[in-house]
Amino acid sequence: MSKRTADQGDGVGPLKDRDRPDAMDVDEKPNDMGEFEDEFEDEFESDDEIIEAGVDGRPDAEREAEEAAASGMDVDNAGPGTFIVGRTKLDPGQTLSPDTTTYRMLHNLSTPWPCLSFDIVRDTLGDNRTVYPATMYTVAGTQADRNKANDNSIMVMKLSGLSKMDGDEGGESSDDDDDDEDTDPILESKSIPLTSSTNRIRTHQTPSQDPSRAPTTLTATMTESSHVYIHDISPHLAAFDTPGSIITPQQNKPLCTIRAHKAEGYGVDWSPLYPAGKLLTGDNDGVIYVTTRTDGGGFVTDTRPFQGHTGSIEEIQWSPSEASVFASASSDGTIRVWDVRSKSRSPALTMQVSNTDVNVMSWSRQTTHLLASGADDGEWAVWDLRQWKPSGTSAPGKPTPIASFNYHKEQITSIEWHPTDDSIVAVAAGDNTVTLWDLAVELDDEESKDTAGVQDVPPQLLFVHYQNLAKELHWHPQIPGALVATGDEFSVFRTISV
Template sequence: MSKRSADAAGVPDAKTHKSEAPQESRVAPDGLEFEDDFEDEFESEGEVEEYNSDDDDDVMVAGADGLPDADDDTPAKKEGDEMEVDNQVFIPSRHKLGKDEILEPDPSVYHMLHTLNVNWPCLSFDIIPDDLGDERRTYPASVYLVTGTQASKPKENEIMVLKLSGLNKMKGGARDDDEEEEDDDDDSDTEDDPILESRSLPTNSVTNRIRMNPNAKQTGEYLAASMAENGDAYIWDLTPHYRSFDSPGTTINKAQKLPKATIKSHRGVEGYGLDWSPLIQSGALLTGDNSGKIYLTTRSQSGGWKTDENAFKGHTGSIEEIQWSPTEQFVFASGSSDGTVKIWDTRSKKRKAQLSVDVSSSDINVMSWNKRVDFLLATGADDGVWGVWDLRKVAELGSNPSANVTPIASFNFHKEPITSIEFHPTEDSVVQVCSADNTITLWDLSVELDDEESKDTGGVEDIPPQLLFCHYMKDVKEAHWQKQMPGVVVATGGDGFGVWKSISV
């Protein structure tokens, strides 16, 4: 991370250790901060691992390397000629570790840090809204997830409903300023290890993307939709699976493990675009495929699901992302490998885009609609560039193909494809970004440096002042904010899942 930035926030630099034996699987995060004034059925299938600087267990994905603290007078420390500590600036997206180097997480920049392994990698997941309350800041914490696997054989794939419980504060980590005073004497960070419980719904295809219906809590019906590698889309009722975690002895029958509906309108064409309407409680689902077609599926009066076979057409490339407007019931946006973002109205019988803007010369991989400022849309592209667009300016473009619309913010900090992007649920200027460079970065677009601050580059000139935090995660694919737990991020990558909270947000 940037020494200039880290010093400004009072955050120590990352430490790079050199050891005799390579430990390539152990990589850990570092962060920085800027100031801003203004088994199925009911058995536990695994355990969540918590970072512990005194534990040298090899299962740690997030990077516990078992190295002693600087003040620890242990035999390992006395063998000083066998291990060197390099306090130089290390930026995961810029620098590479040597074969005998590892990164160690700095506990002072995390409130919480956990990792968990599952049987197969998961390309996509979503957070299940729960009944435990909003604005939760106490520990231990619990998180509910739904995900789909990428197994080596099609028949081994499954949709998994997960409960992560007993998530404690990081040992030696920072204290949350919003924690209750009585929590000062709490020793929850030394309690038993967290537990992972799971429920399984079999599926015969890799899940490319999966999304929860955001109206689940309001309706009491916990619906999820998934796009499969085989070209089909599925709607799942996760209500009995979610409820079973708190009702020991509940039996889930075979029928409850089957999808409630299968969407075959894509006719075997694989796809990734998928989103539920946040404003239509009865259920409205958009699905997009690699042929550039988008279909709308809604619930019929009989309670079943019906897909309008009149597809939305206009993209010349694959549909990579779909986002419903958070405020306009009939409006949605789509991002494509053709480099454009298009705005649609589902009431249009012609099924043609109302607006279109050229965003990138490469694929538009992901998008996020700001939930609090409804004219802001963030995009992430295959060339590593991400930006934020003012849709009012896009609307001014109208049908004039020669007009040039530019983003209100654009960053090329990442040099590999952007794999996930999401606005903070309550802080309209905060964005989290995942990249194929193995990092998750947090940004605050409201931050600006004055002239004096900008002169102190700390030897690293390409660190934007808006960058708040950088977290390392191998092969990260997707990340989401846990909306009911302020500042908590959940992510999936090549080595499993991570749950963490930094001091930055």
Template structure:
């Protein structure tokens, strides 16, 4: 990717940036075709087209030849295979999953937008390893179109001084579902004709951001705090309230001082880390941070400043990295950690010994990511470096015993990079993997013999034989790193990868 263009003469980065884009589709069942114009990793497709030096982010232009995103609606796959037989003039699509087959040297994925209710793609100047969705005051259960969302992301620039924390507003996100009925009522035209609008504000930082998380209390308190773990080992606390306000207040500006962190946690002593989580119980601000040497620090905001416990929580095997931290959603003093030693440790911050209360061996490889269920307080999901993931019932955790997971899957063959429970549906989980997929799973599904037989009749090619019944949908995205559900827009997800970010909603959820 070419270097981002930014005016070094400006002392303040306070003007919102706007750009528009044409909607792009994704696919469920793909057909393979020769790739005429392959986009390289992290290549900046618009590097020489900007006239303004202040434009740093742009939504991607409509380019069918470079559309690499794929969705797979597994329930619909058999039906579409039958439908293709009725239309012999079209090339019959074939199901593609990286777990079952591989693309040829000159093959690429052709997207099918009919399985997405919405799909938009954003090109960023630099790869983004981590992001988080900002809660807003636009209301919950927002099902109508167009949609608006806010989020914050940290970059991985080629030069340290070009890194930044970026606060972004996306609006006019239209419905992008391509209906099979061409005579659909014209009432839906308003949902599909508008182009998305992007506005952004940047806060300079000197290092790559490994992980960034937003305080869950932001919308209620009116104070939008974000914590970022940098490659340098420092943890920065950012107040992005002025940036959020400026999006929706004409004439509002952001000062240079407001672009700086309000606090820096240096307790990790320059040791890199990847794990951070805000307490959902302490509105004023309390967070955990972990590093690659196995140390976990607790930082709490007081009346005038932040305080970090000098004594860290230590319990993972010597030399094991703390890869993930998750506060309990129901117990104020309880949190869980996942480490490169393959263990999940459960802690109580009230313990003076700062040792784990319970430990279980979850995997023979690293525990990369975890997610605590928002609806069932005793369920914890974990994703592992060997491509497996599982759901754990903490009621079965007992000292000296090794419980079995309540559910486990090994369908992915590459490391799990993110896992997250649906915010309201207790059985649905989003899982991203280094195999370039984001998969949606419904753990409540159990296929009976009749359903399996019917599927085989529809799927004469046998493409679905090895796909678990619980797999609902697959979204293809290059080098995907993180995925998050939008807690206020039912079914909407955002994911980040090597070629930018995706905002999408499947027809399956």
């Protein structure tokens, strides 16, 4: 949740689907790291490799007094005058600051250039981690000014010292709790040079045949130049925990450059069921290619494209349960389901799910017949693929979603199912918000009366997080409830509600 506080600042409009934000104020040549931001305190320690900073440097009494004076979004007792983040207009001179009592963890960080696409890298620190301070690894692609294209890079990042909020009890404890109050968040970064902005980046890990060794971590980066670069970032990840490691120019070179596309694109996904590496890429011409890693370690792109969309490919995802099946979402308003074994290279299913661009989608990992989609008109929906029937040569059908929400009034920019709970969905939108939803919530008549005063706020809405220029989000697969979102900066947070 967020609350209003009086503070001078200029508002920034929402980021449309392929628009790029203004550049941040950076030096001529950015260094290899970002910085954790403290909106209340500008002091931080830094050197050439590591930046440390607190999240909330104010005295507890000052912060608590402000929280007591400012109202959050209390939907239980809300009336017609309720302030709704992303919907209600701020008064002149007001900006939003987080209500820290609603977060279990909250950290913000900035990078030399905006990173509008990123992915979380699975690590060897264990699953279901609840110990603080937390550590995580991510990879992101930058969007430098067009006249500074050579400043672009892939940023491989290690985030450590991610402490929980002061006063959070949360039912979790660890031997490290006593040390948690003294830790500062640390961001370390390794850069891989690029000569073009990143539209989308995704990671894939190939298990090592030696159980004692870490997996090989690959990235696929689809760039504004239309080229797709595949890198091995395993040396960069290992360097964080190996003092004195030096990344060589050879290790920064791509393993493969895919030049099949004639237009830039945004559709990129690695198959979760093909350990060696099988990659989908889709472009603004509506063309989709499959690239497969060979036994010898090289990559081969099948030059026979999958075609059928009449608009740009906005999102591609492999099925989490069927190795030959994938889905694509397009600006033509359809989602199409394909089988790579098809000789015709045409879709098996075509469904018109929106009258506007379908920007994003997410396939549930727990209930694999469920697919969520988000559109340019701000509506997001959940579909049961078992209800979709082959349309043959007839016009695309328009199925009925099993759930749909038009709470957001700007385009949906990212959507993702919770990795272990198929009732929880996270959504990012152009109204500068990240929202969390619980599809299992159902209200009886009495509860409906209690919430009648909050107009257009569905009972399934769990939480609203303010994220300026919200663009992409991902759940951390190994830290329950932890989310990372990006826009004009990164947010790493966990709420007390999930």
